[in-house]
Every structure is written in structure tokens, then in C-alpha cells.
Amino acid sequence: MSEALAKRSDPVNQWVTFRLGEETYGINVMQVQEVLRVTEIAPVPGAPDYVVGIINLRGNVVTVIDTRRRFGLFPKEPDDASRIVIIEAEDQVIGILVDSVAEVVELRASEIESAPSVGNEESARYIQGVTSHNGELLILVDLNQFLNDEDKAELDLF
Amino acid sequence: MKTASLGQITNGWQEQVLVLYLRNLLNQAYGQPEVLFTERTDSNSITAPQLGQSAPPAVPDWVQSEFQVVYFRIGHLVLAAPLSEVRRIERLDDSMRVTVLPGKPDWFQGLTKCQGEIIQLADTGLLIGGKRPMSAGDSCRHVLLLNKGRWGLVCGEIVDMVRLRRSDVRWRVNRSQRAWAAGTIIDRLCVLVDPHCLIPVGRSKDMRVLRKC
Numbered sequence: 001m002s003e004a005l006a007k008r009s010d011p012v013n014q015w016v017t018f019r020l021g022e023e024t025y026g027i028n029v030m031q032v033q034e035v036l037r038v039t040e041i042a043p044v045p046g047a048p049d050y051v052v053g054i055i056n057l058r059g060n061v062v063t064v065i066d067t068r069r070r071f072g073l074f075p076k077e078p079d080d081a082s083r084i085v086i087i088e089a090e091d092q093v094i095g096i097l098v099d100s101v102a103e104v105v106e107l108r109a110s111e112i113e114s115a116p117s118v119g120n121e122e123s124a125r126y127i128q129g130v131t132s133h134n135g136e137l138l139i140l141v142d143l144n145q146f147l148n149d150e151d152k153a154e155l156d157l158f
Numbered sequence: 159m160k161t162a163s164l165g166q167i168t169n170g171w172q173e174q175v176l177v178l179y180l181r182n183l184l185n186q187a188y189g190q191p192e193v194l195f196t197e198r199t200d201s202n203s204i205t206a207p208q209l210g211q212s213a214p215p216a217v218p219d220w221v222q223s224e225f226q227v228v229y230f231r232i233g234h235l236v237l238a239a240p241l242s243e244v245r246r247i248e249r250l251d252d253s254m255r256v257t258v259l260p261g262k263p264d265w266f267q268g269l270t271k272c273q274g275e276i277i278q279l280a281d282t283g284l285l286i287g288g289k290r291p292m293s294a295g296d297s298c299r300h301v302l303l304l305n306k307g308r309w310g311l312v313c314g315e316i317v318d319m320v321r322l323r324r325s326d327v328r329w330r331v332n333r334s335q336r337a338w339a340a341g342t343i344i345d346r347l348c349v350l351v352d353p354h355c356l357i358p359v360g361r362s363k364d365m366r367v368l369r370k371c
Contacts, residue, residue, distance in 0.1 A: 023257055071260030115259065116278045118266050118358070127259060130269060130276060137257040137269055137276065 010110045017105055017138060018085065018098040021073055024133075025098075026105065026140045033086040033093065035101050038078040048154055052097055055084070062086065063155050064095040070146070089143040092152060105138070107131055112140060217329050218340050218352050224324070227343070227350065229317035230300065232283045236317055238343055238350045243305055247316060248272055250299040267312055270301075277303060277310045285356050286338065304353050311353060 015026035016035075041053040041064050050069040054061050064084055068075050081100040086093065115127040128142035147155070218240075226241040248254070250270075256279060258268040265284035270277050279301065301310040322343065327350055329341040340352040 073260060113276055116262070116266065116269070118262055118278075127261075130257070130259075132271055132276065135271075136255060137271065139257065139259060 010108050012106050012108050015105050015107055015138075015140065016085070017102040017133075018083070019100045019102060020068055020071065020098060021076075024102060024136065024138050026107075026131075026138050027085070027087065027143055029104055031087050031089060031143045033088055036084040036086065036095070038082045038084055038097070048151070051155070055095060057086065057095075060093070062093055062095050064097055065147075067096045067098050070096075087143055089146055090152075092147070092155070094147070094155065096146075105133055107133070107140075115139075217324075221324055221327075221329075221340075224321055226319055226321050228302070228319045229346075229348065230302070231314035231317060232286065233314065236346070236348050237282075237286070237313075238320075238346075238348050239302060239311070239353050240350070241319065243353045244302045245305040246303040248301045248303060248310070250301050250312060254301075270310070272301075272303070272310070275308065277301070277308055279310050279312050280357060282311045282313045282356065285358075286351070302353070306354060307357070309357055311356065 014029040016029050016032050017024050017026045019025075036055075036057075039055060041055055043053040044051060044063075047053075050066050052064045052066045054063055056062075066075060076099065078097065082097065083101045084095040084097055085101065086095050112129040112131045114129050125148070126142050126145040128140045128145075131138050131140065220240050220242045222242075227238040228241055228244060228247070229236055229238050231237075254270050254272065256268040256270050259266070262268075265281045267279040267281050270279055298315045300313055300316050302313060303310045326345065327341040327343055330339060333339070333355075338352055338356040340350045340355075342348065343350055
């Protein structure tokens with residue numbers, strides 16, 4: 001009884017972790033549809049710099065975003081470890097290009113600390129929190145905040 | 159004799175009136191210099207608060223009659239911080255991994271775990287340098303862990319720790335600019351930093367545990 005109460009007040013969520021440079025990020029597993037190897041990505045002329053291009057996913061056109069550029073990191077050419085994570089964020093299906101996908105971890109809500117609120121609002125928006133996992137810090141990304149309204153409007157054009 | 163005597167009296171009276179008139183003129187023009195002089199030279203009176211009535215000195219609340227400071231280096235510059243606001247000093251070596259968060263300002267170096275606690279690291283050199291940032295240097299880096307807000311100020315070498323009296327510091331009266339500089343330690347000509355004013359205001363909320371994901 002008390003265990004059930006504890007679970008309700010401190011829910012456990014699963015997070016898919018991926019690497020970008022030296023850091024590990026986590027996204028909610030419920031929003032991940034699939035993970036793909038990097039295949040041919042068709043460039044889109046006039047697209048924002050963070051858009052790598054588009055892919056054909058079983059007949060559906062999916063926009064692929066360069067997560068490094070979106071996070072203000074140095075861009076890197078995809079290699080064998082690179083993956084496209086297909087996610088659903090607020091009814092929009094997009095692919096995010098990451099350096100590699102690591103594992104799925106379970107985290108209690110109480111283990112997550114909110115991200116430091118320094119810097120511009122843009123970055124504070126999509127970093128949901130941080131937590132300690134296997135001796136290092138895991139940065140948790142809120143995919144619903146990953147794209148702002150302006151971004152979504154631009155992506156709708158593809 | 160009588161006339162001469164009256165003349166002397168008259169001359170004396172005229173001189174007194176003339177002196178009084180000139181003194182009044184001087185007082186109108188320059189105020190009451192005698193009174194000001196008395197105030198300034200009275201060493202037993204508490205002159206600083208009197209002088210400060212028009213512009214009170216912004217002495218931080220951590221200042222006691224005596225307090226300890228830690229001297230640290232940022233590049234070639236030596237600064238001081240009050241020990242009452244520093245709960246621990248850690249050496250920042252390779253064992254302390256720094257996790258960099260995307261989209262944060264340059265002065266925000268990232269997060270690190272320190273004795274089971276997540277600490278936010280701020281580059282002191284960049285924060286105080288403004289347009290001319292000073293490097294803390296790569297060797298012998300330390301972190302001053304502040305007693306509020308899980309902030310750590312990254313600096314260079316720790317020089318020493320000293321007990322000061324309140325009067326050892328020339329406190330800044332107007333801290334509207336560079337609010338982090340509380341004053342100057344007179345004998346070392348070294349800036350005493352008010353650490354909590356160093357983190358940009360309004361963007362330094364404490365980290366807290368989220369209730370739900």
C-alpha cells in the first residue's frame with residue numbers, strides 16, 4: 001500500500017540516452033518512435049541551418065534536425081555511430097541526428113534536478129533537468145520544447 | 159579729548175560692524191567652515207555614518223566588526239572573498255568532470271558533482287572581466303563553493319586567508335556599477351568581492367528538485 005503510494009508520488013520514467021560530443025542527453029522514451037542508422041538525407045534549399053534535410057520513412061517525409069547545431073555545438077559529419085532518432089513532439093514527427101544512442105535508463109522524478117536558469121530563455125526552455133547516472137551527469141531534454149512555434153511553422157513548409 | 163574719545167569709540171564700533179558684516183558675507187558664501195572642521199577632526203565621534211547619511215555606504219550584510227577573507231588569483235590579479243560566504247574550497251582537477259550545458263552563457267562553465275551534490279560552475283574571470291575577461295589559467299584551478307544556491311566560483315590559486323577588521327576595507331558607497339566589488343582592502347589594494355552579487359541577478363535561481371517529470 002505504502003509502496004504504491006510512493007510510486008504514485010515519485011513516478012519512474014524511462015529515458016533514451018544519446019551522446020553529443022562529450023555529454024549524454026536523455027529524452028522521454030514515450031516520445032521516441034524508432035532509432036535509425038543514418039541513410040541518405042536529402043538537403044532542403046533555404047532551410048534553417050539546423051535542418052540537415054529530409055528522409056523518406058516508409059512513405060512519409062520526415063525532417064531531420066542537426067541536434068548539435070540546435071544546441072549551439074560544433075557540427076560534425078555523421079559516422080557509423082551516428083543515429084537518427086525519430087521522435088514525436090506535439091503531434092509533429094521529426095528526426096534528430098545524434099552522435100550515438102546509448103541506452104534506456106529508468107529515473108525517479110525525485111532524482112531529477114531542474115536545470116540552472118542562466119542564459120537565454122531559448123536554452124532554458126528545452127533543458128528539462130539534470131540527474132546523476134553512473135557517475136556522470138545526464139542532461140534531460142524536453143522534446144515538447146525542443147522546437148518553438150517559429151521553428152514548427154518553418155518545418156511545416158517542407 | 160572728549161571728541162577724540164568719541165572718535166575712538168566710533169571707530170571701534172565701525173570696525174566691529176565691518177568685521178561682522180564681512181564675516182556674515184563669508185558665511186553666506188561658504189557656509190559654516192568651523193562646524194565642518196570640528197566634525198571632521200573629532201576622532202571620537204562616529205564620523206563615517208554621519209558622512210554617509212546623504213549616501214549610505216553599501217556595506218554587505220556579511221560584514222562583521224572582524225571577518226575572514228580568502229585571497230585568490232584570477233590570472234595575475236589577486237582578489238578576496240569573505241569566508242563567511244564560502245562553505246568549501248575544492249581543487250578543480252581531472253577527477254571533477256564538468257558537464258557542459260548547451261545554450262548557456264560563456265561564464266557558465268557547466269555542472270559538476272561534488273560530494274554527491276550538483277554544483278553550478280561560474281567562471282569568475284569572465285564575470286568580473288566584462289568586456290576584458292581575465293583567464294583563471296589552466297593550472298591550479300580551484301572552486302569556491304558558495305553557501306547559497308549551489309554555485310561554485312572557479313578561480314586560480316588560493317593565496318591565503320586573513321582576518322580583517324571592518325576598517326581595513328574602503329567600502330564602495332555606490333555599487334550601481336560592478337555591484338560585485340564590495341570595496342578595496344587597503345593594505346593590499348585588492349578588491350573584496352561580494353560573491354553573491356557576482357552571479358547575474360535574476361538568472362541565478364537555486365536548483366531545486368522537480369516534483370514531476
